[in-house]
Amino acid sequence: MTKPKLWTKNFISSAIANFLTFTTFYYLLVSLPIYALQELNSNESEVGLIVTFFLIAAIITRPFAGKWIERIGKYPVFLTAFLIVLASSFLYFIAQSITTLLIIRSLHGIGFGMATTATGAIVADLIPESRKGEGMGYYGLTLNLGMVAGPFLGLTIMHLGGTNLLFFINALLDLFALIFVFFVRIPKETVPQEVKHLESNKGIKSLFEVSAIPISLIAGFFALAYSGIISFVSVYAKGIGLVEAASYFFVVYASVLLISRPFTGKWYDRYGANNIIYPSIILFAVGTYLLSISPSLPLFLLSAALIGLGWGTIFPTLQTIAIAIAPADKRALATATYLSTFDFGFGIGSFLFGLATVKVGYSQLYFYSTFFVLAGIGVYYLLYGKLESSLKDTAIR
Template sequence: MGKQKLWTRNFINISLSNFFVFITFYYLLVSLPLYTISDLGGNELEAGLMVTVFLLSAIIIRPFAGQWLNTIGKRKTFLLSLVIFMISSLLYFFPTTSYSVLLLRLFHGIGFGMATTAAGGIVADLIPDSRKGEGMGYFIMSNNLAMVIGPFLALTVMNQYGMDAVFLLSAICGIIAFITGYFIKIPTANIQKPATEVRSENKQKLSLHNLFEVPALRISIVGGLFGFIYSSILSFVSVYAQEIGLIEASSFFFVVYAAVLLISRPFTGKWFDMYGPNVIIYPSIILFAIGMLLLGITNSSILFLLAAALIGLGWGTLFPSFQTIAIQAASPSRRGTATATFLSIFDTGVGIGSSVVGMIGAKIGFSSFYFYSSFYVLFGILFYYFIHDKIVKLSIKKTQSKSSGASTSI
């Protein structure tokens, strides 16, 4: 039997649409706080709220978006989200106060939360079952590339051409995200359902069970616990680099991070599919911990960038692995809800982490924080084992025991 095809037109389009959604997110993540202070006369609190309000609205909308994927359909939900996202991207030219920008960020976050949830549900349908780990790894790599290109592009455009150019490029990315998303076709086999099932779904009441995918909760909690530490990289690594006199090297941190991802992704995804998640996850946690340790003790550009490589290999492998496990825990009709569950809990970890890490870093210094956080990450082996791995193994043993008992009785 031949190898199932991964790189289809639909898979490429969903990856491109996701890339342009995330590049807009990271692009504005860097530029809007500076714009708030320098152009709108806002303070640091208002600048920080530009990120918080956006993520908060995304977190709140995701469980509902996961439900809509099952009721009104994945493609319709995705296109609606891209329309909201595109319109929001076009409106940044008009607000003249920090409060009006915050209102726009609230609206923009709704589109982002819906789009990322729908994209995760759709791509799970497009990737062949035999290549789930590999496919999710490549798909999530579009996020990682956006994380590198977005901030670099934002600072370059803002410094050379001003904020009007920043907003123009943001609008263009929003439009491209919609265009590439529009041409995605979900295979008929994945969207056709019996009429009785459709009627049953449409009658579903709004409940925690319908908004969250219970089998995906355990691995989502693990992802959220690691997301707490990842937020310190996302939000404060450039601040830390400035503190220790490595500001020039900081611009290459995420470049090295992404380069390692590009090199390792073809192998880690395939190993996930061939040997199971544990072969990938346990070593990745150790690499992530070593990277954080090096980051905390670094005094040179070489160690700083080596830390970036290890964090990229460790965390960059863990995130798609966790999300793949969450999706595989759900039935095909609930993959969208599983994606929403995972991303909501993960973003909650990142959101809480950004606030807490800022306070801790201000008190003990980011060098000490990164050093001690390496032990937290290493302790994550226990998080993963007791919250997910041990329970899965016990469940498999029970299933095998029942099957064995049934065979004996026959």
């Protein structure tokens, strides 16, 4: 029996646009603080707002983006989002003060929130149902690859070419993303045909997909621990004398993802979520523990591999579940609910982790994070795992 086609022009174009979006996100995430300190004479507290303003704008925008998608369709929101992102990329050239930069970051965050919500909803419709886990796994990989390519490119350009080249490359990448948007054609059956039911579903509840909330809370829980790794591993590496290895941490992380993603996505389709999530949580926890005791380069990079295999599998699998259990016409809202909750957990986690480092060292925090991640087994079981098990038992009977 022939498998339904996954690698279509629409899927590839959407995935590349998503990769470029996250590449520029991480590209600016590591370079703008340097720009603000050196060029705008800002202080550390003001620099912290660069990420905060961006994430707040994205978090607030996503639920509305899901609602707009239901009302006017996916592609109009999809296209508008990337136009906003491109417009904001040109505005960085005129940022002459921290206030102006924060306004631009807010606009960029709005476009980013719309873009990631619309792209996720479109991709979910483009992937054949029988290959949903595999397809969403590959799609999730574009985020992880952007996380590696962005920082490397941003720091390299900042060091070699200065801020003008930095902003030019950023605008160029966003332009390429927009070009790939024009290659995407959404099948007619995925465009909403009815919007009458929306009139009876108003207020705050209409901005979130209820079925996706439990899975989203699980993602937000794990994001609390994950944020401490992403935000502070380079500082931690410097503290333990492995400063040059910090960039390789993410290279190893991404390499493991590339190798494992084809298998984990197919295993999800074949064996179900529980058989993927539980081992991944354990791998994530072991990787975090090894990071906490990393006195040498091999152990440091091994922790990167295990975290990449663990968390890199958990994130797309949970997103796949959130989309799969939502009604077809609610996938955009499900995507928005999932990503907004994840971003909220990430933002809170980074803030709390930063506060905790004042009293507790990074090594101890990563050690405690190990048990936090393991507690996620219970969180997952209570919010979703036991439900899937009961559904399987019912199917067997």
